[in-house]
Amino acid sequence: MTPQVLLFVESNTTGSGMAALTAAQGLGKRPVLLTSRPGRYRGLAATGAGVVLCDTNSATALRAAVAAFPAGELAGITTTSEFYVTAVAELAARHGLPGNPPEAVRVSRDKAAVRRALATADLPRFAEVDTPDGIAGALAHVGLPCVVKPVDDSGSNLVRVCATEAEVRAQVSRVLARQVNVRDQPVAGRALVEQYLTGPEVSVEMFGWAGGTTCVGVTAKQLTGFPHCVEHRHLYPADLGEAGTTRVAGLARDVLAATGLRTGPSHIEARLTPAGPALVELNPRLAGGMIPELVRLVDGIDLLEQQLRTCLGEQPRLRAARAGCAGIQFLTAPRAGRLTEVAGIAAAARVPGVVEVRITAQAGDPVAPPDNAYGRLGFVIARGDDHAQVAHALDAASGQITVRLEAGHDRAS
Known part of the structure; x- marks a missing residue:
């Protein structure tokens, strides 16, 4: 049977x-x-x-x-x-x-362990802190500004760019004080203190199968400003040229080889620094943020289906028929308050190039400018011939949307 x-x-x-x-x-x-x-x-x-x-x-x-x-x-x-x-x-x-070696997955879920596995590669300076006593030594090695984050969370949760020692101490305290994650699982109780890198951020969507790895594509990302690094726009595929794409895909392959991930999807985030691409994070899963939908619109590949195929022991179908590009703009609250309405959805949906407008927040929800990916209110997805066309559609559509809070209203940001 x-x-x-x-x-x-x-x-x-x-x-x-x-x-x-x-x-x-x-x-x-x-x-x-x-x-x-x-x-x-x-x-x-x-x-x-x-x-x-x-x-x-x-x-x-x-x-x-x-x-x-x-x-x-x-x-x-x-x-x-x-x-x-x-x-x-x-x-x-x-x-x-079928699946990945358990130890490889354990390493990939620990941001500090990933960096230790890549000790011979070009990496941002980093240090691991499990008590406040380790902060001074971490800063002496890493310097300022730096990024502080948990070693084992997701969705940009508790990630903060810190410019002063006082900010580092406060953020490390927040990370170490947390005992469980959003799924009520015990957390590692360790913070990663890492050199802040300059340059555009991208993600590499990879698939492993039968000892090989395929770069499905590279996504360009835009982040909110300091101090939180929340992604608020994606464009796929990133406009890096063949050489740039090859370099960042090479970094992704090095990361996968070092950690031992070999089957199914992975999502590797990197900064394109003046010295070349540098690792931000490895995620042993499909990309979030609706990136698989952008890939489907542009390449005709259903990445979720391919994940299921690999866990069934079947070869993923990754041959692309690339046409144009696609993007997503996340909707966020301009200030703190209680949501009463998101208006202008129909007008946004009529903007040429827009393929979907979805509101995920509900009336009555408390909202605020996001400090992680869970604070988004919804999104607009658009498709076009090039990045400029897609960006124009996203700007025009999000400009039609108004977030109404209990004490006034503001445009979505």
């Missing part, structure tokens, strides 16, 4: 999470979601996926839940949540299913 069940250990709560469950059925598999809180997933019932309730933060509980499936019934194990990629790797290895 051909294995039919594709297990998901938790999921993204929006976007790719529910889409992956539906996509599994398109590949002829029966999706089953292992979750501790089914109620956090809007639209779960509509996917038709099976649901198994268990403590997904417990290795023992997960092993028992997976072991309950009859031998030969499991086709693969995966997740669309970065917080569960290590658990997935361990379970897949335990059951002889």
